[in-house]
Amino acid sequence: MKSYQTFLLGLGLASTMQLVSCSNNSSNDNQTMQTGQEIERVSHDVHSFAQPTEAVAKHLDLNISVNFDQKVIAGQATYQIDNITKTDQIVFDTRGLEIEKVFLGDSLAETTFRLGKEEKFLGQPLLIDIKPDTKSVTIHYRTTTAAAALQWLNPQQTAGKKHPFLFTQSQAILARTWIPIQDSPGIRITYSANVKVPKELLAVMSAENPKEKNSTGEYKFYMRQPIPSYLMALSVGDLVFEPIGEKTGIYAEPATIKEATYEFAEMDQMLTAAEKLYGRYRWDRYDLLVLPPSFPFGGMENPRLTFVTPTVLAKDRSLTSLIAHELAHSWSGNLVTNGTWNDFWLNEGFTVYFERRIMEELYGKDYADMLQVLGYQDLQHTLEEMEKKDDTRLKLDLEGRDPDEGLTEIAYEKGNAFLLNIEKTVGRERMDQFLNKYFQTFAFQSTNTDRFLEFLRSELIKGDEKIAAQIDIEGWVFTAGLPENHVKPASKRFAQVEEAYTNWSGGTPAASLQTKDWSSHEWLHFIRLLPEELSQQQLAELDKAFGFTKSGNSEVLAAWFLHAIRNNYTTADQAMEAFLTIVGRRKFLVPLYKELLRTPEGKKKALAIYAKARPNYHAVSTSTIDEMVK
């Protein structure tokens, strides 16, 4: 029992085991909005039915109520539109939405509409009949059980156990499952929202947020910087707010807030470091929302309010690079956005690079080097495992597929490695000037791979053949695999880990190894160094000396459980089952289920665990694991 308590306590869930087994100076930000033609040039999007060159949404007024009994969001979405070509139809994306009625203009004249043919992953186009001079459309709608963006949690699935909880996850193309919307990252809108929730709960969005509950249960939101649809976000729960700095703070359940404010106390310094690197923060406030453990990702960069998994609450601030990552998206992604999901590396590769620069500012090079090495290991692993070799190119071709398939370490770590290669070629100073200018030039716009490369050529390469050859655009962006001349990261701190590991392999008892002051990164490196085959005795020795099975660190646990599964170390079974039942973070679930599914006995275990755990997972995770266990 004590084996997994530390970790679960961290999530505020230890007691539920049985139950579970069951700024104001950016007012000109709108001026850079793109025209329909520009959107088309940058981002012909195969994952959206919208025709933004003809009629495009500019602003959304959302008026919804959140019904926890029915698990339904219902209300109206009113769009201010630009009917560019004076067409007689505007197209929105929907998936599993019930569209009730549609009205035009301020006079709210009812109009006709139809839902087009359903397509896999994409849902159905909503085709609304409009007039050449139509300025706005009002869509009355309600969500259904098919709303994959939404996870409705019962009280037992929260830290406080008393109130239900709801959160959305819109990236990549799930916004259309809870709002009828032109769901393409090349289209930006401002929005306001009026959200009605049960009186005991607080609603927060990717917008200007209330700091406390009111007596009416009605909350108003405003997002005045234009954002792409995948950044639409809402969460409703028993939430409190605690400030960190003047512009930063944390929303969490009362049971979690104290731990969270300790863990993320450095978010203000991160913001300062980020602004110093790449320019002014353009979104006024930067707050975090700590979610229940079923949140399918580590973090989601919803503007002004990053959504974050509680599995980074490690009590020692060891996993906060994730916050640096989501914060970095305030530039790479939210400010300058991938125009389509084929250009996803522009969001994530830049963000990983930026994340590690922030961490280097705060904790020094030796610290950032550890992150680089771990990331490089992830990249190597992905390159070995990936079956579709074409998907190891930075520029993807996801036509006819779920954009979720582009969510691999290639975008993150190969993207980062490409930027490290550019940095090595031109030097850090020029790199930083370049990135600064990139963010200023394309602020509040969508971009794509070609447009970035054009900028790279004109700003850095400037016809210099030697530089061009070293940067090797073709090799990095349009070719599978990793170019030979990439930067191979090395870490001083990891050299000591490797020494300790060698000593252990050579017969030194685990308990006598020099592991003092190791952070979770060192431990992760150590665990990854362990050979595939370990004896029961070796596993027990390591576990006794270092307490892996009862670690309070989710990264350490997930890495350790892989060895436990592989070598049938049943001592860890209970802890692993608890972990898989409570945690819904896909990055942890996938490798663990995959490892379990390799053997018939493992498969039996996996299916039994999944049967219990599935109700706790968000649709993003169940859709992946359903495929795996099929």
Ligand code: BES
């Ligand atoms: N934006 C991503 C999460 C995402 C990507 C959700 C694509 C849906 C589709 C987020 O910024 C992210 O990268 N999260 C990582 C964090 C990490 C790399 C530090 C995660 O969740 O693991």
Ligand code: ZN
């Ligand atoms: Zn990211």
